[in-house]
Amino acid sequence: MSSFCRAVSDGVTQFVALDWGTSSLRAYLLSASGAILDVRGNDWGIMGLPGSGDDAASRSARFAQAFWQIAGDWLAQPNTSRHVVACGMVGSAQGWREAAYIPLPATTDGLAGSMVSVDAGNGVQVHIAPGLIEHGELPNVMRGEETQIAGVLSHLEHAGLGTGGRWLIGLPGTHSKWVQVEDGVIVHFDTFMTGEVFALLSRHSVLGRSMAEQGLDASDPDARQAFDRGIRNAASLHGDRGLLSTIFSSRTLGLTHALSGAEQIDYLSGLLIGHEIRGLLAGLAPEWRTARVAVVGRAHLCQRYRQAMLVNDLDAISVYEDATVRGLWALISAQEQHAG
Amino acid sequence: MSSFCRAVSDGVTQFVALDWGTSSLRAYLLSASGAILDVRGNDWGIMGLPGSGDDAASRSARFAQAFWQIAGDWLAQPNTSRHVVACGMVGSAQGWREAAYIPLPATTDGLAGSMVSVDAGNGVQVHIAPGLIEHGELPNVMRGEETQIAGVLSHLEHAGLGTGGRWLIGLPGTHSKWVQVEDGVIVHFDTFMTGEVFALLSRHSVLGRSMAEQGLDASDPDARQAFDRGIRNAASLHGDRGLLSTIFSSRTLGLTHALSGAEQIDYLSGLLIGHEIRGLLAGLAPEWRTARVAVVGRAHLCQRYRQAMLVNDLDAISVYEDATVRGLWALISAQEQHAG
Numbered sequence: 001m002s003s004f005c006r007a008v009s010d011g012v013t014q015f016v017a018l019d020w021g022t023s024s025l026r027a028y029l030l031s032a033s034g035a036i037l038d039v040r041g042n043d044w045g046i047m048g049l050p051g052s053g054d055d056a057a058s059r060s061a062r063f064a065q066a067f068w069q070i071a072g073d074w075l076a077q078p079n080t081s082r083h084v085v086a087c088g089m090v091g092s093a094q095g096w097r098e099a100a101y102i103p104l105p106a107t108t109d110g111l112a113g114s115m116v117s118v119d120a121g122n123g124v125q126v127h128i129a130p131g132l133i134e135h136g137e138l139p140n141v142m143r144g145e146e147t148q149i150a151g152v153l154s155h156l157e158h159a160g161l162g163t164g165g166r167w168l169i170g171l172p173g174t175h176s177k178w179v180q181v182e183d184g185v186i187v188h189f190d191t192f193m194t195g196e197v198f199a200l201l202s203r204h205s206v207l208g209r210s211m212a213e214q215g216l217d218a219s220d221p222d223a224r225q226a227f228d229r230g231i232r233n234a235a236s237l238h239g240d241r242g243l244l245s246t247i248f249s250s251r252t253l254g255l256t257h258a259l260s261g262a263e264q265i266d267y268l269s270g271l272l273i274g275h276e277i278r279g280l281l282a283g284l285a286p287e288w289r290t291a292r293v294a295v296v297g298r299a300h301l302c303q304r305y306r307q308a309m310l311v312n313d314l315d316a317i318s319v320y321e322d323a324t325v326r327g328l329w330a331l332i333s334a335q336e337q338h339a340g
Numbered sequence: 341m342s343s344f345c346r347a348v349s350d351g352v353t354q355f356v357a358l359d360w361g362t363s364s365l366r367a368y369l370l371s372a373s374g375a376i377l378d379v380r381g382n383d384w385g386i387m388g389l390p391g392s393g394d395d396a397a398s399r400s401a402r403f404a405q406a407f408w409q410i411a412g413d414w415l416a417q418p419n420t421s422r423h424v425v426a427c428g429m430v431g432s433a434q435g436w437r438e439a440a441y442i443p444l445p446a447t448t449d450g451l452a453g454s455m456v457s458v459d460a461g462n463g464v465q466v467h468i469a470p471g472l473i474e475h476g477e478l479p480n481v482m483r484g485e486e487t488q489i490a491g492v493l494s495h496l497e498h499a500g501l502g503t504g505g506r507w508l509i510g511l512p513g514t515h516s517k518w519v520q521v522e523d524g525v526i527v528h529f530d531t532f533m534t535g536e537v538f539a540l541l542s543r544h545s546v547l548g549r550s551m552a553e554q555g556l557d558a559s560d561p562d563a564r565q566a567f568d569r570g571i572r573n574a575a576s577l578h579g580d581r582g583l584l585s586t587i588f589s590s591r592t593l594g595l596t597h598a599l600s601g602a603e604q605i606d607y608l609s610g611l612l613i614g615h616e617i618r619g620l621l622a623g624l625a626p627e628w629r630t631a632r633v634a635v636v637g638r639a640h641l642c643q644r645y646r647q648a649m650l651v652n653d654l655d656a657i658s659v660y661e662d663a664t665v666r667g668l669w670a671l672i673s674a675q676e677q678h679a680g
Contacts, residue, residue: 135596137573138578138593139589139595139596140592175588190581191585191588192584192585192588196546197541200541200545201537205537205540206536233477236477237623238478241530241622242583244615245616248478248532249478249480252478253479275583275584276584279581279585280581282581283577
């Protein structure tokens, strides 16, 4: 019986879970059934820890300080497990303890079994989820998203959709991930730097100079139309020339008064997301083109991605739930089951 | 007889030509046969003019001031033409006088006939070359490069290669232009924002964090190998996923110790140039795939592009000559011939 399981058998009814990224820290208090009892967040990401000192001992002490400050009162309650789960950059080489990437194929159980523990003091162990790596000519890595995938799979099971067969799961964002899951096993994933490239182009490139400071309200029909125009241009024969070529049209459609400064923002967003979906489809093996598709994230972003997918004859369901906390809970459960 | 031609007939034996861009101004004194007699340059681009004041009258005076300071002594010589040619951003809406884009198809004669004149005082007229625009779903524009193309065509004629048939002319750089010329007529062009995207990604994105400050020396075999790896990955099946996906491998090949921090710079450069060539070829109509190809620019950059083209089964000649000054001369000659 693992220490994790022993903790549960000792009258534990609540757990602490941490989503610890580069720029933010979120802490959850979860019930024995995974319900969120309390949640806290601040900017103590691994690059914004409280305290000072960058040697290994100081860094470690600062992680512990942040941890106890955000979750100490929860852990002072006797029914809180002494075993805490965490995911994200806290497990990177710059984190509290490195939880090395594990190679594909991977499952939720496999992730739970590969967590790395750090002693936080006062009898508390923090178990950190590993990232995933896919080796190859163009290797791919994720850290944090593996926990979101565990959460999505748990959600799909719970929602009655099941995780059998092929699921293509999209996590759009700064670095979008598209993950292929077959019968509950992560077999492949791709990264698209869509969000970061959009931010660079709109803020720092010549394209930003003719853009308005702010885009239109998302509900404005002009915003939707400009976005749609971008998607369609990416999907068209013009899109064959690739992103380096099509993005220049954000500027020239402004010069020719076809797009206002505010519309250019939505247009460029549509172009980039359109190229992402186009690239995703171009890279899919035939048997994956009939996979079920889920897009996970904030409602507004999911909506944009589904619009882009429809133009490319692909339908998707959206999962708006916070996949990370559900994934952290799935890792706790998997550790318990594994131990039991 | 045009005033231009009258000037020549009045014993004129030398001409002033200006390459006036956003951040720099270059002035040439040319002989009656187009030889460069003298050249000067400084940072008085249209965004760095001497003097102050941003209203229209002040701007105009500042342009005149810069012009007379850089070329006044040349114009004081009695055998210098009072008719000066200029190209570049000096003809933009923010320039000395706007020389509106003219639509395709376009020729050197057509460019010469569409120049816009501004009175510089003291009996001197500055004739500014127009830019080019190609209308369509994704419009395209150039300003300055049209003069380079005129220069390349003049060079090809002079070198005995001729301008008959189809020429595909590449002007790599911040915004690469690829121009289709058929029997001396510019019929189509594309823009690829390769240089600007490379600068943004290497300086401001997550990819830059694992890169060295400086790349390897261009003659280092490791530099060439890393660049070649980028080109090949862009051309491969992995490249089907598009730039947003492949660029992430610059980071992951660093994480997996396959590329050093310095090699990542050459690798990313190869990836981007590879995607540019791939996109160019994907957009070419079949009859253009057998066109003769010329790449114009600095030797090092031309070499990189030719390497990328060879991987894609395309051969090109390089033109290292300063195409702009030759183009300015071609515009002077065309104006004279037209008037004669």
